[in-house]
Amino acid sequence: MxxxxxxxxxxxxxxxxxxxxxxxxxxxxxxxxxxxxxxxxxxxxxxxxxxxxxxxxxxxxxxxxxxxxxxxxxxxxxxxPYTRILSSFFDKICGIQRNGKRYRGNLVPLLIQKYGIEVGDPENGFEFDQIKSFRRFLLFARDTIRWRRPMEPDIHWxxxxxxxxxxxxxxxxxxxxxxxxxxxxxxxxxxxxxxxxxxxxxxxIPRFNESEGHGPKRAHPVEDYFDDLSMHLVYEIYKRDFQLFHYDFENPANKMPLGEIDLDEVHAKLGE
Structure with missing residues (x-):
């Protein structure tokens, strides 16, 4: 390994x-x-x-x-975890990658077909219902992580x-x-x-945000993307991340951690 x-x-x-x-x-x-x-x-x-x-x-x-x-x-x-999965969606699913193509070739067509996701395109200024599409993407992300279908989970989510x-x-x-x-x-x-x-x-030191500028801008505050069901899905996928790194599951609007990371706890829980 x-x-x-x-x-x-x-x-x-x-x-x-x-x-x-x-x-x-x-x-x-x-x-x-x-x-x-x-x-x-x-x-x-x-x-x-x-x-x-x-x-x-x-x-x-x-x-x-x-x-x-x-x-x-x-x-x-x-x-x-809330801002990370949102960032993955806008960068990898909606954005055009460095090579000028969509991420992982047939991934976006698969999502459009199987999950009804829209991603917009540069020609129309990436106009689409971001909230509806993101929530459908969350279902897909959960399916890949929970059941490894319709594909293995991607490193970005x-x-x-x-x-x-x-x-x-x-x-x-x-x-x-x-x-x-x-x-x-x-x-x-x-x-x-x-x-x-x-x-x-x-x-x-400048910030090197390599995903910026090749996809749609987030049109709403973070919390608008997550209704009760979406929060449930996020917790199902990232429960351990919320617990170990002390992020606020209850409030998607709060991106800041609620406490410090305990390195001994991380090594004990993740070294099993």
């Missing part, structure tokens, strides 16, 4: 377990900058040099030795605890887990704990 979704700086100053839709583009660029004093030109997910990634065969033995020996500071980042647990189960240990909603504060803790070849000034 190893350590899927794990990135490490070339200097081995720090190790990061990627959780999709949780500021991963910005975190990857901060890591890249901390080694090279410049940002990667393009989407950091496309980088094949300058950063060790588990998906690159040559990086695997280095990452494995580091993580199993806990030689470097290790961290990850989480996000409110599978639970954060699932991503985070593989690192623990295979022998890793986190030194820090922070909230996307308190990004600067959280990444500063990481930077303060490590020695980097290049100094990082967080005030000068």
């Amino acid at each position: 190893g350590f899927p979704g794990t990135w490490m700086t070339e200097s081995q100053s720090v190790v990061y377990r990627v959780v999709p839709k949780c500021a991963c583009s910005t975190i990857g660029q901060v890591m890249f900058y901390s080694d090279h004093g410049r940002f990667f030109d393009g989407d950091i997910h496309d980088a094949t040099e300058g950063l060790h990634k588990w998906s690159q065969e040559r990086s695997q033995p280095l990452i494995e030795a580091n993580v199993k020996g806990h030689k470097s500071y290790s961290f990850t980042c989480v996000r409110n 599978s639970a954060m605890s699932g991503h985070i647990s593989t690192f623990i189960v295979n022998g890793g240990r986190y030194d820090h887990i922070f909230f996307t909603e308190k990004f600067n504060e959280g990444i500063q803790v990481v930077l303060d704990a490590i020695e980097t070849p290049k100094k990082v000034n967080l005030k000068k």
